Ligand SMILES: Nc1ncnc2c1ncn2[C@@H]1O[C@H](COP(=O)(O)OP(=O)(O)O)[C@@H](O)[C@H]1O
């Protein structure tokens with residue numbers, strides 16, 4: 001049996017609240033074994049763009065990223081957010097290494113083709129986009145890679161890529177070498193039967209239950225692409241997918257995805 005690798009994707013407002021972020025990372029430091037962190041920061045980016053007088057524009061959960069927006073999100077995700085997370089991990093004794101997809105050619109994306117909608121500088125991740133050799137080297141060297149949502153195309157162009165997609169693609173690629181556990185950590189206690197009732201966490205979801213929940217409207221907004229990514233990872237050989245509160249990763253309350 002191969003070694004366990006835990007991939008933690010952190011999103012939502014927790015990233016921009018230093019006290020909550022510190023707490024999450026100190027809980028993460030208590031998790032043994034090999035780990036990878038992937039962070040978003042879309043909510044903070046919306047606030048920053050608004051402050052700068054640039055209206056955030058999201059379509060189907062993806063940011064329309066023109067050149068000026070790409071500059072801002074690169075500074076925010078690959079700069080401030082990534083380095084803050086790395087510094088807080090160093091504080092709790094985890095030797096973290098912050099990376100964009102361009103660093104070490106670790107994630108090479110393809111600019112999303114212009115269709116009905118022109119997403120601008122948004123990167124999609126085909127199979128083979130992950131440099132698994134470099135990641136294995138880092139993990140073997142006891143480093144914890146910390147990935148932001150910025151990738152590159154190999155031709156000098158930075159691209160903005162959804163962080164849930166990065167986490168899911170990393171998990172699928174690394175499932176060839178490790179027993180991967182993929183953790184989506186956010187502000188709620190898991191997938192809720194009623195989004196306004198924190199006590200309604202669904203402990204286990206199968207693809208057929210997911211279909212029913214979608215049809216009933218119980219799952220909406222950002223949770224839809226998150227679960228699409230999550231089930232895709234499970235189907236592609238990722239051992240375990242968990243959706244949980246970033247502040248309760250060491251507590252039993254969570255949603256575990258299972259095959260039918
Ligand atoms: N059934 C549900 N259970 C939990 N969250 C849900 C549900 N339906 C919709 N959501 C919404 O999905 C959001 C999470 O998606 P998103 O904001 O994209 O994630 P992240 O916080 O990781 O960036 C939650 O904050 C919540 O508002």
Ligand SMILES: CC(=O)N[C@@H](CCC(=O)OP(=O)(O)O)C(=O)O
Pocket residue numbers: 010011012039040041042043045061062063073122123149160161162163164
């Ligand atoms: C292309 C695209 O949509 N990129 C995302 C990347 C950040 C992200 O995914 O942040 P959360 O996980 O916190 O939502 C964006 O700019 O919002």
